[in-house]
Amino acid sequence: MKVLHTADWHIGKKLHGYDLLSDQAYILDQILKIAKTEAVDAIIIAGDLYDRSVPSEDSVRLLNQTIAKWNLTEGFPLLAISGNHDSATRLATGAPWFNQANFHLHTRLQEAFTPIVMGNVQFYLLPYFEPVDARIYFEDSELRTIQAAMPKVIEEMKASFDPAMSQILVSHFFVAGSSKTDSETKIEVGGLDGINGRLLTDFDYVALGHLHGKDALKLENARYSGSPLKYSLSEKDQTKGVWIVDTETSAFTFHELTPLHEIQELQASFEELLDPVYYGKVEREDYLSILLADRAVIPNLMNQLRQVYPRIIQVQRLNGYETAVENRLKAKSLKAYSPILLTEEFFTEVSQTELSPQQKQWVEEGLQVLIKGGIN
Amino acid sequence: MKVLHTADWHIGKKLHGYDLLSDQAYILDQILKIAKTEAVDAIIIAGDLYDRSVPSEDSVRLLNQTIAKWNLTEGFPLLAISGNHDSATRLATGAPWFNQANFHLHTRLQEAFTPIVMGNVQFYLLPYFEPVDARIYFEDSELRTIQAAMPKVIEEMKASFDPAMSQILVSHFFVAGSSKTDSETKIEVGGLDGINGRLLTDFDYVALGHLHGKDALKLENARYSGSPLKYSLSEKDQTKGVWIVDTETSAFTFHELTPLHEIQELQASFEELLDPVYYGKVEREDYLSILLADRAVIPNLMNQLRQVYPRIIQVQRLNGYETAVENRLKAKSLKAYSPILLTEEFFTEVSQTELSPQQKQWVEEGLQVLIKGGIN
Incomplete structure (x- = not known):
């Protein structure tokens, strides 16, 4: 079975004020082309489909059109989860109807434990969740962190493992050991919600979302796809793309994407x-x-x-500012300057030209008026 | 064929600051019960499912749960349109998948012209639209109003009428001649977007949304269902409910709803x-x-x-305020009152008690300070 793994679309994200919607539409089309060329059997979207919990109407339109095209027009099964940037409730709109078309979108922890079976693969779709969700689900008030909850989550998943099948986990977390870039939310910096990679060893593949660089994690069986676009200057040297995972050969191949604007x-x-x-x-x-x-x-x-x-x-x-005043006034006392001289220096610093004789005359006249008016 | 007609749910609406979500959940359950008791073949929801274009998460959850239960769990075909309070783009999320489950949600003008056929009925689902949508769809820059657009809309619908079938129009507009209450948006007051009831005569039934009273319109073949709850004080004497329409007998029966709180x-x-x-x-x-x-x-x-x-x-x-000052000062000149007397009157008016001797002394002392400070 051949699966395409992408994540962190962040539809609606702005880059230093620039709207990225057309860049995002362009790159999503490119992902679809790869899916078609590679004839994958399913597409994984590992969270953060939107950049904000309340996306703009234009963002909603782009996501709706994209997934309808991929799933209904092109017929690709979709396996998606909500990330920390998504509103699980809003993203879940329509989800109960999606299953009939082999589009599986999980947004609540309790949905993670029933695997989606396609071919000989069991997919476990674990959405981003908060510790409180784990406390409620496991009825265990001691679960104060994601790290504490994850062993229980994995244990419960393993109870339904079919030894005759492969298992793929789709998840959206910071796995300990990952390196980070600027465009992920700051809340998790320091690995506070990081989970231990060793917990994931029982899966044949772990399709991760959350970190934006494909090389953020080096585990044998787990990958971040990274975001399909560079979402901060700190990502400028990253290679963006998607993973194609072959469950028969256990080969992961990275397919690069070319953005509309680098x-x-x-x-x-x-x-x-x-x-x-x-x-x-x-x-x-x-x-x-x-x-x-x-x-x-x-x-x-x-x-x-x-x-x-x-x-x-x-x-x-690159080399800082040359401050004209600073250079010229070196070792001089500003107080020794006449108002006219100070004005000349300031004009020269800002405009990089000298006062013309006419301008100088206007400055002198203006200062005379001020002095007569009480300034001295 | 038996159809239930409801509209104007306005999920998320507040009544003078009170959250109505539990009242709305309660009344929607009651509508479902009527649908089950009457064993209707389909349910029409004629617009304004939400109260706001960006509904709260709790509102999204209630609507999502309601329609999933009605359509997927209970198996009722749904025929819905967006109203002027809905964001057509946001409401459309998931719509391409709904059709498979006989849930038809139209949010764009161009979707109105392909009838949904159930049994021997053609349903035309015309969402709320703006004149600009009609100008684009009909490629006619002269269409500046809904009234101007409607004859073209109806004409295009009639082109696909099957004489062997009944035709039901689902729409969300102010039909001229309707009476209004306070809880509809003010924009349309004056009938600016009103359409002429005569335009609708070719339909066997017109299921309308927009006005909140079921008696807002008296046409032989058209009804407002009204909102399922009273959404303003001006609706306090209205009877709220849903219509059951029998397309064989052309009988419309109104079924009353009982709110959680009147x-x-x-x-x-x-x-x-x-x-x-x-x-x-x-x-x-x-x-x-x-x-x-x-x-x-x-x-x-x-x-x-x-x-x-x-x-x-x-x-x-009921009888206005009793103003102590007004009564006592009748035929007296306020100017003739000393500051101390005025203060006493004011205190008595507000507190409905007389100044105690101690209080009176404080007032006198305070006024002395003011007078010494320059007030006289």
Whole structure:
């Protein structure tokens, strides 16, 4: 049996204010193409389908259209769970009808213990849950953490293992030992909700969601698919894609995805950046983090850059700022400066040009008015 | 064929701040019981399933559980449309899978023209739409109103009429001639989006939603079911229920619903209201509008009443307030009053007691301080 494993779509997520819906629609289409080319028997979506518990209408439309196309039009069985970013209640809308079409969406802990059987594989779909859900389900008030609950969860799953079949777990957690990037929620940093990878050894494959890098975990039988897109600058060097898992051969193959717009870092001077020879060679439409070589203050910097580069997510100074005043006033006392001289210095610092004779005359006249008005 | 017609559930609606979810769950169960007792062949829900475009999680849970129970557990075919209170996009979640279970939910104008055939009935499910939807669908930029669009909508439906069958239209609009109550949205007041009842004559039955009173329209072949609960004080004298429509005999029978808590008006004095003999005879748990016979100011009125009556939606004075000052000052000039006398009158009006000698002394001392401070 051949299964495609993806997760962490975060539909509706914005990247530094930029709406990613068209990037997400594009990448989801690409995942579908891989599923068709590879002729997989099912598609796993391991949580965080949405980025927010109350997604926008446009996000709802994209997810609804995507899963209807994959499941009803293309006929792929879907195995999905809710993640910590999803509202389990909202995501569950329609779920009781999905099963008939081989679309299995689990959003509550109690649903995790009845395996979905396809071919010779038992799929256990364990949605993201809170310790309180485990306390209620197991009627055990001592279960204060996910770590404490997981052995019980796995134990209960194993009770229904069929030795003649393979077992695949679909789950959305931080497995201890994983490395993290910036775009996951901060709550779990420090491994507070991390679970021990050894607990997972009885499954033939564990399809994980939650961490955004495919290499976040190195276990023989468990993988994070990672997010299909780079959702933070810290993910810029990650390879994004999906896993194709062959349950007969136990082979996992990673299939790369090519985004509509990459995240890229540019390192150049302001003059270079606005030079057609330079920008003719870069992907101007990418999401760009710019490392500016200049030290001078550049007025109206962002507007000028955005005319050439429409998706700038940040601009940083490679060598810090050159502060004109700081340099010129070195070892001088500011108090010794006349108001006219201070104004000239300030103008020069901000505009990078000297006052013209006419401008200087206006400054002098303006200051005279102020002095007459009581300032001295 | 026997069809149950309901509408305007407004799940998540609050009545003067009171959460109605348990009242709504109760009344929806009662509708299901009627459907079972009457052994209907289908249930029509004519729009405004939710009260808000972004319903709360609890509202989502109630609707999801209700329709799953009715359709999947009890096996009733459902015919539903979105109303003006629903977000068509959000409500449509899962809809492509519902059809397999004979649950037809239409949320877009273009879905209205393919009839759902059950037995010998063609059902046309016309969701609430905006004029812009009609302009796009009919490619006619002149369609600025619902009235202008409706003849085209009906004409297109009639093209698929099968003379061997009955036709039922499910729709959510203000049909001209209807009377209105307070709990519908104000936007349509004045009949701005009203459509002419004559347009509907070609249907055997028109199952309407939007207006909350079952008697809002008197057409031979069209009915508002009204809301299943009283959603405003102005609906207190309405009879709430559902229609059972028999397409063979063209008989419409109204089946009344009994709410968990009625809306009731009490007319009594404060003393009576707090008298066990009085409140032992009234339904204290009802949503109450109280007409207070007293004219006197009663301190801490609401808190005292709420200890006996937990669901007060308003308190009004039957005979207005007795204003002590007004009575006492009759034919006197306020200006002739000393500050001390004015303060005494005010205190008496608000507290319904006289100033004690000690209090009077404090007032005098306080006023002395003010007068010394510059007030005279």
